[in-house]
Amino acid sequence: MSTPLMDAVSFLGDCLDRLESELKRGVDFWLTHSHDEEHGGFFNCLTREGIVFDDTKYGWLQGRQVWMYCKLYREREDFRRDDLLRAAIAGGEFLIKHFYRCEDHRCYFTVQRNGLPIYMQRKLFTESFFLLAMTELFRVTGEKKYQELADAVFGKIRYWAREDDSELGRPHLAGNPRANELAIPMMFLCVLQEMCLEDENLLKKHKDDMKWCTQHILSHLQRDKRFVLETVSPEGIELEGSRGRFMNPGHAIEAGWFLLRQANLLDDDELRKTAVDHFIVRSFANGWDSAKYDGGLIYFLDIDGRPSIPLESNMKLWWPHCEAIIAFLMAYRTRRDDVLLQHFKKVYDYSMKYFRDDGEVGEWFGYLARNGSRDENPLKGGPYKDFNLGCFHTLRCFHMATQLIREILKTELVKN
Known part of the structure; x- marks a missing residue:
């Protein structure tokens, strides 16, 4: 008779094999064509x-x-x-x-x-x-x-x-007051983590910079910690208008695993909980299209349910799903909660069904309509205006996911 643990180990083992194959196919695609x-x-x-x-x-x-x-x-x-x-x-x-x-x-x-x-x-x-x-x-x-x-x-x-x-050349005009954009502290924290994670001296040197990034990311958690907004005021206050209600669930989830990596680096339990429960799990709940079309993460949303201005809001893009795969595996490695594994399975199954190319050519598709159709835009690589589809999100996902699954399986086998 199988047990929940045996089922989880078997499932993750299957995922590992498939993600390894996806990584090899993806690398071959870019080496061959780009x-x-x-x-x-x-x-x-x-x-x-x-x-x-x-x-x-x-x-x-x-x-x-x-x-x-x-x-x-x-x-x-x-x-x-x-x-x-x-x-x-x-x-x-x-x-x-x-x-x-x-x-x-x-x-x-x-x-x-x-x-x-x-x-x-x-x-x-x-x-x-x-x-x-x-x-x-x-x-x-x-x-x-x-x-x-x-x-x-x-x-x-x-x-x-x-x-x-x-000096970047963007003027600060009177009608467009300064704001704290989530992408800035996220990008800076990503740079710092990649620079410093393998060097204790650099970690000490940039401790204050990492703290600054963490605080500014956390300031985007609004409405009793129910939503991660893309833009807030420099003081961390919700802005008026549609700009202030704008959320990208995939971006919030990505911020969550950045914060979780930072929490594990600092051994900070409170930051771990915030990263997992609010940035990852709650953002996933906000963005998952559970009512229609077999799931998938909606690209943009207005947190008050009003119309979201970008025309691509209801599309489902590859990269938020890649970030959710990383985030839920990292969260499950940190906290063995079956709910986290179930969320991972949802994203993994959806991605393999809709984004994966079943043909001989590797790499995932980038853009789906809300119903999962990719007929109108079956690209594998695109420019900035097409949301930076390139040799990054999928391969980083496959690489990190296989590392995380190996760590999880090794721990489970040692424990049992």
């Missing part, structure tokens, strides 16, 4: 079959792909391959040559295929992904120039996040 052998860097806009439909190159996605390749090369024996390392180095050199501006440590947002600059974004995210790429390149190559570039850009990111972002 490399620009003529000019360097990576093609970002790819059809279901991997055909390039636009050769514009996006700084976010270039940096993410370098980081992902390096991460896999460094942390997994089966991906310690020369072709992966060569591609990461070539991508990093393309970033340095064509995206990075040494005079002010800014990075272009988009460039032409040959590297000519097109557009500079007035946000700190392209620089953040450049920094993550340089940090991982230094770890896998030992080349100090990558670390020096990461350090130089970090100083600017910290200044823009914590002090003054006016």
Whole structure:
């Protein structure tokens, strides 16, 4: 007779095998279809079959792909391959040559295929992904120039996040008062965690920065801790109007596992509880489409039930589901609660049914209609305006999920 524990171990073992397969298929997709052998860097806009439909190159996605390749090369024996390392180095050199501006440590947002600059974004995210790429390149190559570039850009990111972002070029107009956007402390905390998690000295050095990020993320938890809002006032007060009622459940869940990782780092039980119960579980409940269409996370919502302005609000995108897979596994590893495992199963089953490509070509689809249809937009890679579909969220999900499942199974086997 099976027991709940035996059933959980069996289920997670099956998930592990399938996610391992998805990781290999996904890596093969990007290695096969996204490399620009003529000019360097990576093609970002790819059809279901991997055909390039636009050769514009996006700084976010270039940096993410370098980081992902390096991460896999460094942390997994089966991906310690020369072709992966060569591609990461070539991508990093393309970033340095064509995206990075040494005079002010800014990075272009988009460039032409040959590297000519097109557009500079007035946000700190392209620089953040450049920094993550340089940090991982230094770890896998030992080349100090990558670390020096990461350090130089970090100083600017910290200044823009914590002090003054006016030099990014976005004016602060009288009718648009300053606000605390969830993405800023989240991105800064992600940068800090990736920089510091393996270095005790850096953890001590940036303890105050991590505390600042954590406090600013927590300030988005509003309405008696029932909702995580995308934008609040600098003082952590709900804003008026639709902007103040705006929620992205997937983003809130992602913030939750960032906070949970921080809580585990600090051994902070109160932060663990807040991360799991309010950022992950409650945000999942707010966003899960339980009434219609077989589930899935709705992209945007108005917390008062009023119309949500973005036209894509009722769509179901790949990346919130990837973040929920990570979040629930991380939460279950932290706290063996069957409800957390059940939530993981919901997201996992939905994702495998609707986002996974059952054909020979790997990688997930990115965009679903509310009913789960992907017929109108069956892309595997897209530009920023199409929500950054690229070599990052799925592969990070598969990589982290397999690590977490192994840790969970190892603990259960030791205990029993």
